Amino acid sequence: MELKANNISFSYNKKKPILKDISLSVNSNQIIGLMGDSGSGKSTLCKIIAGYLTHYTGEVTIDGKKIPDKDYYPVQLIFQHPEKTMNPKWKMDKVLNESWTPTQDLKDTFGLKDSWLTRWPNELSGGELQRFSIIRALNPKTKFIIADEISTMLDAVTQVQIWEALIGHCKANNIGILAVSHDKDLLEVFCDDILYFDEINNL
Ligand SMILES: Nc1ncnc2c1ncn2[C@@H]1O[C@H](COP(=O)(O)OP(=O)(O)OP(=O)(O)O)[C@@H](O)[C@H]1O
Numbered sequence: 001m002e003l004k005a006n007n008i009s010f011s012y013n014k015k016k017p018i019l020k021d022i023s024l025s026v027n028s029n030q031i032i033g034l035m036g037d038s039g040s041g042k043s044t045l046c047k048i049i050a051g052y053l054t055h056y057t058g059e060v061t062i063d064g065k066k067i068p069d070k071d072y073y074p075v076q077l078i079f080q081h082p083e084k085t086m087n088p089k090w091k092m093d094k095v096l097n098e099s100w101t102p103t104q105d106l107k108d109t110f111g112l113k114d115s116w117l118t119r120w121p122n123e124l125s126g127g128e129l130q131r132f133s134i135i136r137a138l139n140p141k142t143k144f145i146i147a148d149e150i151s152t153m154l155d156a157v158t159q160v161q162i163w164e165a166l167i168g169h170c171k172a173n174n175i176g177i178l179a180v181s182h183d184k185d186l187l188e189v190f191c192d193d194i195l196y197f198d199e200i201n202n203l
């Protein structure tokens with residue numbers, strides 16, 4: 001499968017365009033990196049590709065077809081701050097099972113401990129919470145993952161553990177990844193190609 005963003009342009013307000021004629025593509029067997037300055041519009045582009053923002057021009061397609069937004073959205077966005085995407089009034093067991101019921105195997109792959117399931121989101125560390133948000137995004141219907149600085153707040157060892165688990169699962173299940181990071185060394189280790197935001201943005 002091929003995920004494509006075609007000629008995407010967007011502005012939050014009319015005076016200041018943020019994205020202009022951006023095109024990129026990710027295949028199911030690929031990991032594509034995206035680097036760029038802070039505030040340049042990477043997260044905005046991620047939100048458009050994952051269906052969170054709709055007032056843009058251009059097209060997001062999979063195998064040339066627009067993605068229907070009525071069914072499960074096959075492009076899942078994982079955010080930098082997992083706590084912002086979780087209901088603080090839900091215990092982690094409910095948070096984890098919101099989208100689908102993950103297998104024990106997958107929980108083990110990400111080192112998710114059963115004792116975390118009975119806690120509230122504010123009782124876990126950033127790295128522990130991020131494992132939940134990644135597993136949630138790996139619903140079997142997911143075809144592409146957009147990882148927007150998902151490991152920025154983690155130490156180097158945890159960062160590698162999480163990325164290895166995510167890449168292993170995605171390779172085995174033919175899920176393509178668009179990985180946004182400021183960490184060039186990290187992207188160079190596992191990406192098939194790295195895109196530079198100011199080169200693909202035609203402002
Ligand atoms: N909801 C919003 N309303 C208005 N402006 C916004 C909104 N969200 C983001 N912006 C602005 O759009 C620009 C791009 O923001 P975005 O979050 O996409 O940047 P980014 O490249 O992801 O930055 P970073 O690397 O710091 O995460 C910034 O100037 C930001 O202030």
Ligand SMILES: [Mg+2]
Pocket residue numbers: 042043044148149
């Ligand atoms: Mg961002």
